[in-house]
């Protein structure tokens with residue numbers, strides 16, 4: 001830019017200088033000519049005076065005097081009488097009268113008493129006719145002035161003007177270059193600030209130095225930089241928040257493009273799909289046999305696509321829910337959400353099993369009652385012995401049904417959420433003694449209660465009673481010799497540990513693992529239990545905010561330990 005700008009300046013300077021030079025040259029030439037003419041006229045008038053005196057006084061030879069004056073004044077002089085007859089020589093200073101242009105006309109005008117001045121040959125030659133009053137017979141004189149130096153003078157003037165014009169062009173170009181360099185340096189500053197902004201660097205401030213148009217442009221660019229920086233900072237803070245959120249999500253979230261490349265995957269999604277964090281844009285993998293994730297993703301780019309959901313079993317006991325959100329109009333990416341629903345799946349399965357088990361438990365006594373009633377109706381009621389036997393069976397099964405209903409209600413209550421209980425201070429020892437008193441133990445089995453009289457726990461009385469009674473009932477049911485102990489002691493951290501220990505047959509490890517499942521009954525206990533006792537214990541203790549664990553050794557015995565908050569913590 002600086003080059004074309006300085007060229008433009010030079011051109012303007014050249015055109016201006018040429019125009020000025022032209023006008024100036026013309027003016028000075030005219031002035032030179034006019035000055036030369038005036039000089040010639042003045043010279044001629046002075047010469048005419050001399051000539052007039054010479055003729056008037058007529059001393060000696062007027063012709064010689066005229067020649068002398070002509071030499072002195074550097075003029076060719078020709079003197080005429082009244083009739084226009086030449087009184088002097090035909091030639092004066094080498095110029096013949098016949099060679100004087102317009103000589104006859106000049107003589108005529110001078111004889112009429114008028115002054116005649118006529119320049120010729122571009123002003124280098126002036127013919128002047130003057131009347132001669134009081135000069136005797138001489139009446140008019142013609143002076144022929146030649147100024148050959150005028151051409152040289154005009155040429156010198158032209159040369160000087162041309163030199164000045166060239167100088168003006170050079171100064172103009174140099175000034176143009178300087179100005180152009182200054183302007184382009186300022187523009188370069190603005191351009192480099194703009195390109196820094198384009199490159200995402202918003203820290204370079206651009207301070208306007210002058211209040212002109214370029215200064216205003218610089219100020220505008222700087223304001224734009226500040227606004228862009230603020231927006232970018234807000235955006236990146238937003239993006240960071242979103243990233244943190246997505247990184248913390250337990251659900252996997254990923255976006256895929258039309259080519260089924262992974263655009264973005266949060267850490268959970270990367271873990272589910274086995275993607276490395278720095279993979280760039282890897283193709284969407286097919287991690288699970290029997291389910292095509294790519295096919296599901298591809299369907300999200302169809303025009304009529306809607307949200308799709310699928311469940312995939314991806315390994316031992318692990319189920320994932322895959323939700324695909326289609327690419328909306330104008331969007332190039334579809335979203336996949338992966339959630340581990342194994343726990344929910346397990347819970348749903350457990351609920352189904354619970355209902356099936358409950359139905360089964362209900363059906364068994366109901367079937368026994370129904371068939372007893374049928375037998376009675378088909379005639380057995382007429383035989384007292386048979387009638388008593390079947391009525392007894394009906395009574396037992398009804399009692400079992402009643403117990404089952406009661407146990408299921410207890411379980412339902414124990415499943416209440418922790419907030420729904422009413423905690424109170426409970427003295428442990430009296431509670432254990434009360435449970436022991438109502439326990440039906442086998443003959444020869446020693447039953448002991450071992451607890452500090454002062455020990456108190458914070459719990460819902462009903463729930464705690466249910467839990468401990470179930471544990472004690474299990475101990476009593478399985479212990480045929482040895483002892484049963486209901487013990488309680490403070491545990492570190494403001495807790496109390498209540499233990500139910502027995503010397504029964506103990507449980508195999510596999511049995512221990514399943515003992516807390518609802519409706520689970522061990523191999524050795526087909527009796528009248530429902531397999532709900534320990535499930536009630538676990539739910540009740542959970543509702544009380546405590547923990548329960550079972551320790552059992554086959555052939556030695558079983559200890560179940562329940563840890564609850566004690567009142568010691570409050571005192572502390």
Ligand SMILES: Nc1ncnc2c1ncn2[C@@H]1O[C@H](COP(=O)(O)OP(=O)(O)OP(=O)(O)O)[C@@H](O)[C@H]1O
Pocket residue numbers: 407470474475478502504505506507515516520521522523524525528529530531532533534535558
């Ligand atoms: N103290 C124990 N000694 C040995 N086995 C036990 C003991 N407590 C529980 N079990 C085993 O764990 C199983 C589950 O016990 P749980 O109390 O849940 O059911 P249950 O006693 O069979 O029936 P319910 O308690 O509903 O009347 C029992 O069937 C039994 O096999």
Ligand SMILES: [Mg+2]
Pocket residue numbers: 470473474529532533534
């Ligand atoms: Mg039980």
